[in-house]
Amino acid sequence: MSNKPITLTQFLIEQQRAHPEFGAEQRLLIEVVARACKMIAIQVSKGALGGVLGDAGTGDNVQGEAQKKLDVISNEILLQANAWGGHLAACASEEMADPQPIPDVYPRGDLLLLFDPLDGSSNIDVNVSIGTIFSVLRAKPGVDPVSAEAFLQPGSEQLAAGYCIYGPSCTLVLTIGHGVHAFTLDREIGSFLLTRSDITIPEDTREFAVNMSNQRFWEPAMQHYVADLLAGRDGPRGKDFNMRWIASMVSDVHRILTRGGIFIYPWDRREPDKAGKLRLMYEANPMAFIVEQAGGAATTGRARMLEVTPTSLHQRVPVFLGSRNEVETATRYHLEHD
Ligand code: AHG
Numbered sequence: 001m002s003n004k005p006i007t008l009t010q011f012l013i014e015q016q017r018a019h020p021e022f023g024a025e026q027r028l029l030i031e032v033v034a035r036a037c038k039m040i041a042i043q044v045s046k047g048a049l050g051g052v053l054g055d056a057g058t059g060d061n062v063q064g065e066a067q068k069k070l071d072v073i074s075n076e077i078l079l080q081a082n083a084w085g086g087h088l089a090a091c092a093s094e095e096m097a098d099p100q101p102i103p104d105v106y107p108r109g110d111l112l113l114l115f116d117p118l119d120g121s122s123n124i125d126v127n128v129s130i131g132t133i134f135s136v137l138r139a140k141p142g143v144d145p146v147s148a149e150a151f152l153q154p155g156s157e158q159l160a161a162g163y164c165i166y167g168p169s170c171t172l173v174l175t176i177g178h179g180v181h182a183f184t185l186d187r188e189i190g191s192f193l194l195t196r197s198d199i200t201i202p203e204d205t206r207e208f209a210v211n212m213s214n215q216r217f218w219e220p221a222m223q224h225y226v227a228d229l230l231a232g233r234d235g236p237r238g239k240d241f242n243m244r245w246i247a248s249m250v251s252d253v254h255r256i257l258t259r260g261g262i263f264i265y266p267w268d269r270r271e272p273d274k275a276g277k278l279r280l281m282y283e284a285n286p287m288a289f290i291v292e293q294a295g296g297a298a299t300t301g302r303a304r305m306l307e308v309t310p311t312s313l314h315q316r317v318p319v320f321l322g323s324r325n326e327v328e329t330a331t332r333y334h335l336e337h338d
Pocket of ligand 1: 118119120247248250277
């Protein structure tokens with residue numbers, strides 16, 4: 001036997017043997033998503049040479065944000081790659097107002113795929129890491145799988161979730177509910193190879209990630225929590241904290257999976273109805289599933305993220321996730337101020 005890392009394909013086949021609930025259709029779906037991510041990685045890496053930088057000129061997407069060319073390209077790659085496999089009932093994308101059915105010419109399965117095709121897209125033009133986030137659900141019997149209602153399941157119902165980070169290396173991070181595993185793209189052979197298995201997030205941390213420029217819009221609980229972090233070893237927390245903010249959730253979460261930390265995008269009084277910036281179905285839930293599977297915690301500041309009952313496909317939610325003890329501390333600050 002060689003010591004060469006195993007491929008994603010071999011890993012998934014072994015997971016299928018070990019976990020009977022992880023069926024062939026789920027394995028196929030993850031393989032297809034991984035293949036689409038490789039195609040997106042190629043487009044991202046072309047940069048200015050590929051003419052892929054800048055705005056798409058399509059106006060704002062359903063989130064009210066300007067679409068980048070790579071947002072549109074990545075969305076199209078994911079839709080096309082997943083159209084014909086026969087395992088999906090429908091897709092929902094952060095870039096599209098409504099779920100997209102599988103074309104009539106292809107067979108349909110009962111899996112639902114949600115994705116943010118290119119998260120952190122404001123970082124594209126400045127050559128900072130960005131990523132694709134995805135989540136897999138199963139359509140419930142009796143619910144039209146192409147309706148938004150089919151997708152409105154709490155995060156605890158996710159069968160699988162992952163992200164692919166397009167950084168100095170291209171890495172796919174995956175959970176199917178049995179730990180978190182990372183696969184690095186070997187560009188010479190075109191395969192994802194298992195490079196970290198059973199990733200665990202340290203329970204404690206001295207590092208937080210938040211956009212401090214929004215501080216004046218936060219609610220009092222959040223103000224108090226961050227003030228105590230900034231007070232360092234002389235304050236109630238009794239230790240100094242470092243801060244990092246990449247403004248690309250995939251990159252910030254990847255750092256937390258590597259060395260711990262807490263990531264926060266809190267409620268913000270500029271847009272009270274939106275309850276923050278990040279999307280429950282495309283960002284918060286898949287990342288919460290990954291973080292919990294790595295031994296961390298994820299909350300809305302008040303409740304476990306994976307237990308939130310979604311009310312709309314593009315719903316936004318405050319996000320606190322990462323090292324378990326720090327997320328519990330931040331959540332306690334909020335509950336005690338209510
Ligand atoms: P977008 O894909 O529209 O650039 O949004 C990125 C998300 C997330 O990845 C990141 O953590 C956050 O927005 C950054 O928001 P700010 O620009 O408000 O800091």
